[in-house]
Amino acid sequence: DGGITQSPKYLFRKEGQNVTLSCEQNLNHDAMYWYRQDPGQGLRLIYYSQIVNDFQKGDIAEGYSVSREKKESFPLTVTSAQKNPTAFYLCASSIIQGGSFNTGELFFGEGSRLTVL
Amino acid sequence: GENVEQHPSTLSVQEGDSAVIKCTYSDSASNYFPWYKQELGKRPQLIIDIRSNVGEKKDQRIAVTLNKTAKHFSLHITETQPEDSAVYFCAASNPLKSTLTFGKGTMLLVSP
Numbered sequence: 001d002g003g004i005t006q007s008p009k010y011l012f013r014k015e016g017q018n019v020t021l022s023c024e025q026n027l028n029h030d031a032m033y034w035y036r037q038d039p040g041q042g043l044r045l046i047y048y049s050q051i052v053n054d055f056q057k058g059d060i061a062e063g064y065s066v067s068r069e070k071k072e073s074f075p076l077t078v079t080s081a082q083k084n085p086t087a088f089y090l091c092a093s094s095i096i097q098g099g100s101f102n103t104g105e106l107f108f109g110e111g112s113r114l115t116v117l
Numbered sequence: 118g119e120n121v122e123q124h125p126s127t128l129s130v131q132e133g134d135s136a137v138i139k140c141t142y143s144d145s146a147s148n149y150f151p152w153y154k155q156e157l158g159k160r161p162q163l164i165i166d167i168r169s170n171v172g173e174k175k176d177q178r179i180a181v182t183l184n185k186t187a188k189h190f191s192l193h194i195t196e197t198q199p200e201d202s203a204v205y206f207c208a209a210s211n212p213l214k215s216t217l218t219f220g221k222g223t224m225l226l227v228s229p
Contacts, residue, residue, distance in 0.1 A: 031215060040126070042206060042221035043161070050215055058216065059118070090160070096215060103149050103210040103217060108160040 003027065006091050006109035013078075013085070013116050021076045021112045023091035030096045032074035033106065036060060037088040046089075049074055050096060078114060086116045119144040121209050123220025131228055136197050138223045140207035141189040147209040150183060150190045151217065156203045164205075165192070197227045 004025040013019045025032065034046040045058030049068040063082025068074055074093075078085045089112045094104040120143040130136050142150075151166035167174045167181045167190065174181050178197075183190040194201055204224050208217040 033216070035219075040221060042123075043219040045216055045218075048216055103215055105151070105163045105166075106153075106161075106217065108162070110160050 004091060004093050004107055004109040006089075006112050008112060009110065011112060011114045013114060015116055016080045018077055018079050019085075019114065021078070021089055021091075021114070023074045023076065023109060024072055025074075025093045025107075026072060027093055027107060028071075029093035029107070030071070031094045031104075032068070033092045033094075034058075034064070034066065034074070034076045035090045035092065037090055037111070043090065046076065085114055088113050119147060119209055119211065119214075119218040121207060121218050121220040123207050123223055125223060126221065127224045127226070129226045129228065130197050132197060132199060134197055136194045136201070136225055136227075138192045138205055138207070138225070139189060140191070140209075140220050141187075142209040142218075143188070144209070144211050145185075145188065146211040146213065148212055149210040150181070151208050152179075152181060152192050153206045153208065153219075154203045155206065155222075161206060194225075197225075199227050199229055201225060202227045 007022045031050045033048040035043040044060050047066040049055035065077045091109040092106040094106050097104050123140045148169035153161040154164045155161040178195050180193045204222045206222045207220045210217045
């Protein structure tokens with residue numbers, strides 16, 4: 001069963017604690033992404049990675065960290081420095097197309113809902 | 118950077134009517150414009166996309182149009198059905214970046 005898997009689906013955290021969200025894909029995609037979804041805000045890019053051991057900041061990277069030690073895995077850590085961490089987090093992956101069109105279809109996971117108590 | 122504006126934020130139609138969602142983008146270098154549908158409690162999924170070398174693309178009841186001069190693109194859904202009810206996101210990407218910039222979404226409600 002190919003796809004992209006996020007865990008946990010729901011997570012509760014106390015203020016001041018770091019938490020790590022897991023994202024695994026078996027689609028053999030080179031690129032992986034983390035988005036944050038808030039009501040009325042659309043999907044905002046946190047971090048992305050196009051190759052193992054390399055990643056770039058997105059539009060709202062402050063208070064987050066990532067790693068890409070394996071092609072299949074792209075975990076996101078929400079640190080205590082993130083001021084408003086309560087949100088729905090979506091991981092996605094895609095192929096990297098050649099030529100003039102860089103972006104391929106994004107395949108999303110089912111999301112992780114983080115609530116800070 | 119790229120900025121994508123999407124309107125309306127909510128849209129209510131009767132079953133069988135047409136629905137149109139409009140997006141504008143700011144970066145004239147953007148050349149790829151996908152649309153994603155997110156049903157309640159589910160993950161976003163690509164429903165149609167268009168590249169800058171064409172002006173219109175259709176797939177059954179859905180179509181997308183692109184006006185590069187005006188930097189706007191639209192999603193058209195004809196003969197709407199209750200199962201079309203969802204949040205729709207437009208997005209844009211330029212060839213120098215491998216990321217999508219999304220609009221804020223449109224919640225479409227189709228009433229029977």
